[in-house]
Amino acid sequence: MSSREAAPKPTEGGSRPGRRRRSSAEIARLVMAVAVTAFVAVFAVLNTSSVSIDWVFGTVETPLILLILVCVGVGLAAGIGLDRIAARRRRRSAAKR
Numbered sequence: 001m002s003s004r005e006a007a008p009k010p011t012e013g014g015s016r017p018g019r020r021r022r023s024s025a026e027i028a029r030l031v032m033a034v035a036v037t038a039f040v041a042v043f044a045v046l047n048t049s050s051v052s053i054d055w056v057f058g059t060v061e062t063p064l065i066l067l068i069l070v071c072v073g074v075g076l077a078a079g080i081g082l083d084r085i086a087a088r089r090r091r092r093s094a095a096k097r
Contacts, residue, residue, distance in 0.1 A: 044068045 022030075047064040 040068070040072055044072075 044065045047068060049064050050061055051064045051067060053060045053062060053067065
């Protein structure tokens with residue numbers, strides 16, 4: 001930076017120029033996501049015993065931690081998928097108005 005160039009002025013709140021501040025709702029969602037992730041991780045690690053899963057045609061022996069993580073993954077994928085479907089419907093209905 002030469003002596004002629006002015007240093008960038010900080011924006012309101014002292015944050016860097018060009019970056020927006022996170023809303024309290026975004027921070028709350030982030031804190032909640034971290035808390036849920038930590039809870040699931042601790043819960044999964046504490047449940048390392050082996051369990052039997054009875055299917056229609058057979059039985060499988062698997063660690064409980066694997067079953068928990070698969071269920072969390074399936075639930076997360078279903079939630080994200082349903083949210084995207086709902087968002088698409090909201091956009092379509094808004095476009096019709």
